[in-house]
Amino acid sequence: MHVREWNPATAPGSDLEAWRLLYNEMLAADMPGEPHWRADNLRAYMAVTMPDENRGDWFAEYDGRVVGVADLLLLDDLGVVEVYVSPDHRRRGVARTLLAEAVRRAHESGRTVLGAEVAAGTPATAFYQAYGFQLTCVEQRNLLDLATVDWGRLREHATRTGSGYRIEYFPGGPPAELLNAYATAKQVVQGDWELHPSSYSPDRLAHSLATLHARGLTPHVVCAVHSRTGAIAGLTEVVASALHPERADQYDTVVVPAHRGYGLGLAMKARMLLELRDAVPDLRDVQTWQSMENEPMARVNAELGFVADREWHEYEASVPALAAQLGI
Ligand SMILES: CC(C)(COP(=O)(O)OP(=O)(O)OC[C@H]1O[C@@H](n2cnc3c(N)ncnc32)[C@H](O)[C@@H]1OP(=O)(O)O)[C@@H](O)C(=O)NCCC(=O)NCCS
Structure with a gap:
């Protein structure tokens, strides 16, 4: 050898x-x-x-x-x-x-x-x-098979949020003018989950995004914006890869504590799936390592149809x- x-x-x-x-x-x-x-x-x-x-x-x-x-x-x-x-x-x-x-x-x-x-x-x-x-x-690991998704119900989830919030989709990642607010939202919930990548400062976040793009990975981001203040109340990130376009990776989903209880987690993730269906035509499923025991994220994932797959x-x-x- x-x-x-x-x-x-x-x-x-x-x-x-x-x-x-x-x-x-x-x-x-x-x-x-x-x-x-x-x-x-x-x-x-x-x-x-x-x-x-x-x-x-x-x-x-x-x-x-x-x-x-x-x-x-x-x-x-x-x-x-x-x-x-x-x-x-x-x-x-x-x-x-x-x-x-x-x-x-x-x-x-x-x-x-x-x-x-x-x-x-x-x-x-x-x-x-x-x-x-x-x-x-x-x-x-949990997998959501897109073939099992009830798209009509998903559309309802995507639009049912507390008043005072708007849900926005950013293909390619958050735009430069949102980086500060985005990093702040991540920082607020630091410690809640094992976040990957750990990109809390705007600089580190910008580096992570540039690295993702350079590696041929495409981040898709959905944010919940608090309309009155412009603050990012929540965010969810999915990364698609040209290496295996059939399977995308769910990265962080966070709802800032002050904005919890308004249906933002479910609305953001539902909106994300609706957008991904159009943006990544080969996509068949989404994988996440977010703990199914982590209430209320577990409820959101179960409602969307994620099922436990295998342990890592x-x-x-x-x-x-x-x-x-x-x-x-
Ligand atoms: C794990 C892997 C790399 C081992 O490769 P390998 O060349 O067979 O390993 P080695 O011959 O060097 O084994 C070294 C020692 O590891 C242990 N070992 C390796 N494979 C083992 C097995 N299937 N069962 C029990 N012990 C094992 C043994 O102690 C072995 O020494 P021994 O053969 O003298 O008893 C290989 O099985 C592999 O590629 N597996 C898939 C990798 C994987 O993780 N896939 C999922 C993605 S994360």
Whole structure:
């Protein structure tokens, strides 16, 4: 087996295609039903990071054929690793070798914690546990199949809000003149949910939006605006990807506490789905990791037709301990 580092920004298209084929092979084996990734924008998706982030990418090859990949994202305080191995090359130490590369890089870069996020029920859980990764968080993915949506009812929800609010849709993200009010709304509810990306200052928010666009991801935003003051009373964000246009990601939904109880959460999410139906013609479903136990968001999601799909597990391990175990 031969391991080589590669750079998604400069690699030939054949490397990107090898990564994509392996990823889709993994999806077919471990997560049937998951939309396969298309080639559109893959280079930008992989190569562009936030200004303060770095990444490392490795291939494991047999006879010139890619049989495993590892991707490492170096964030401020930790590294996040993903390892995938072709189903017909498993249990031969390919992932272990790739993990060792990622651990070496994380170690050299001064990160002391390595994280991994995996779909429950896949071999990845046993793999990370074998190297001492500890479960730190369990999230429930929920899916809304658009084929099950009652669009007439949704239209009613979208228009039924307390008087004094208007619901506005912004394809591509909030406009520049709303960035301050938008960041303020996010800040007010900071701590309510694990928000992603954590973009509370207008600057950070502008960077996040620019990064999303540069990666070929399209944010769609619906805001509830308090008409008298112009304040953002609530917002919901969905991100569509050219890589898998059939499935969009629900990001944050927040209603500022002073404006809760007026039906804004349901109205914003309903309006979002109505807009997405036209804006993203290939869209089949929307996924969210917002907790179904989080009242009142759970009620809103259930009313819209989101159903629990599968669990995702977040793991963490100490980099020095991993380095010792892997003989680095
Ligand atoms: C997890 C994965 C990367 C492991 O790849 P691999 O090359 O087979 O792993 P290795 O051979 O290096 O295994 C190293 C050790 O991990 C553990 N391990 C790996 N796969 C395991 C499995 N299916 N069951 C139990 N233990 C496992 C074992 O301890 C193994 O050592 P051993 O074979 O000497 O017992 C591979 O199964 C994969 O790509 N899975 C899908 C990834 C995924 O998470 N998909 C969902 C998206 S997040």
